[in-house]
Amino acid sequence: MESQTPVGRKITLNDIAAGCGVSRATVSLVLRGSPLVNKVTRARVEEELRRQGYVYNRAAANLRRRTSSSVALVINELANPFFAEFAAGVDETLGTAGFVTLLGSSGDSAEREHAVLGSLIEHGPGGIILSPAEDSEARKVLAAVGTHTPVVLFNRELGGELPEYAHWDRLMLDNERGARQATEHLIKQGHRHIAFFGGHDHASSTRERHAGYAQAMQAAGLPVEAQWRVQSTPTRIDAARAAGELFEGKGSAPTAAVCYNDAVALGLMLGLHQHGRQAGRDFAITGFDDISEASMSMPSLTTLSTAPRARGRQAAEMLLARLRDPQAPSGTIIAPVELVVRESSCPPL
Amino acid sequence: MESQTPVGRKITLNDIAAGCGVSRATVSLVLRGSPLVNKVTRARVEEELRRQGYVYNRAAANLRRRTSSSVALVINELANPFFAEFAAGVDETLGTAGFVTLLGSSGDSAEREHAVLGSLIEHGPGGIILSPAEDSEARKVLAAVGTHTPVVLFNRELGGELPEYAHWDRLMLDNERGARQATEHLIKQGHRHIAFFGGHDHASSTRERHAGYAQAMQAAGLPVEAQWRVQSTPTRIDAARAAGELFEGKGSAPTAAVCYNDAVALGLMLGLHQHGRQAGRDFAITGFDDISEASMSMPSLTTLSTAPRARGRQAAEMLLARLRDPQAPSGTIIAPVELVVRESSCPPL
DNA sequence: GAGTAGATTTGAATCGTTCTAATTTCGCCT
DNA sequence: AGGCGAAATTAGAACGATTCAAATCTACTC
16 A cells, blocks of 8 residues: 655656556546546556546646636625625536636725736636626726626626627626515505615616616506605615614605615614614515525515525526537526515505 | 727737737746836837737646645535625635635535535645535545645534644634633523523534533533533524424423524524514523624624634635745634624523 | 946746647457 | 558647746946
């Protein structure tokens, strides 16, 4: 029994070849399971590979073959459970397809996103899955990633125009329809004073959700008051802070709110407390995303299920398809969302 | 003004060199900002780099220089907010140090962890940050990563013995002390029947936390009843399911529980409902981790703050230090945790 | 105008793999 | 024994960068 040396040089194909008296080329063939090589040679080589503890150098192989075995995943905020789930889905699918995920986090800053993309692209990913920062612009992203690397955009549109030769794929959520459903649900519960709470209007996803809300209100002949639109950063903390603004106007106070997303909705729940109201009793709330906490909060949150993990898998599938056929026309998929009714969307008192 | 070709071959050093009549070597020097090259040449080359839209091929450079510019991060469950925060911290620090993060997720399965490590190692990361799966074993991990790549273990010990020549660094939480503090806090509140809830005893972190709990109980002269130890998978769902077991024994029912972590604690809150109890009123609960939901739940959760993002940064720092000095003796850091008292740890009725 | 120290530039080898084209080996037939 | 086709193996040039030693170019000095 040979002892594996605990430390030393890295083992290469040459070492293996020398170790069992064949050429480098043969070892390479064995590695890739070519049928060309003789049974007994193969066995001999495989034994030697094991004995020396060889590890494949994929970077070298990729260099020679001009291929890539990685995909860059750039997320605007990894700590948000919605995106964490998404990332887990992406990694799962890429992993089983033999790709490795290069992670990047932009912290929702376009500037940082640019730097991160620039650094990732140097590692030669086969493609990029990008969930853009709020204020990210098409032109700048294109400059960072170049025209050789396919991109799948998730969740948000980029600002500005994309040149026609860059055909990127898109995976978006049906924001408009989802928000409309949530609003219709609240209206059916009997609410007439319904606010739209959270998010920033310069982000495409916010605008779409707000549009769905407005449509439902108009269709029901209900007014959309300006003081019922409260913006906030899409985090729990900031939403809790902004809650008070809902009740500051001189007009009639809302009895319900359609929230930009679950984080904001959960923040609003807390903020309501400080204004003497309780979600699910005297104020109705809906969220968006169905993060895992939504079903566990008290009251549990009525929201739109987006299945972020499944979306992650889907985004990865889209990119893999594009790698298989780079010439295919680029496409946009609008993933449906589903209303999940829970306790937070009570009827008015 | 040259128009950048929207599509075509990848640009290499040769193209740049040819494009402005210098040698490949000179261009390489310019790229790395060597002081050797003449001002005017440098300017000419830089202009050409921009004009042709050159992107650096880090893989080729790493091959030649026998260096690495990536670090693998293997997480047992990325969708868990505690680990998502940790990952964000790791990526942040690695990114600013010029490394890219190779992501891998093991889903808390040792088998999958092994496969993921095997795949990542082929990409030649400079090091590995590993938060092991519950049943992960030292021997198998070593076989997967080999002896050339430094490893930083986070959060859990591996099963079995590690050969002495593999000196890996460790970043652990002060589980024992934290659980002791939580238990002492409950005792001070007046509780005498205190359970330890959730987690699996074969994981090192669970055993340590249980030990801290048992120490505090003994020190206070309180009994540790067998039926007050309920195990569960460390997820909210399974914890909610297992809640009932706390009240099945014939002995006296507990009035408080020290929980393995926040996820389990939040699950227990829910489970209590189904047994006619309410956390923060007639049953006291403590968690562990201080995930962002802990402060937002109702009642808010008394827990131990572990600052996962800071831990991520710390783990990355440890690995970077090890890369700087591979010969340094390996070390273990036990990060302190801090008790955060909130509403869930009420006194007994 | 030769000699020389410095400042720049470059040719060629190299990293670990793949791949084409060529070579060697082998069994089998006449 | 020689010839032939199939099977198995291999030499050597890539891939895109870095790096060392050597070559070339300056600017001065004597």
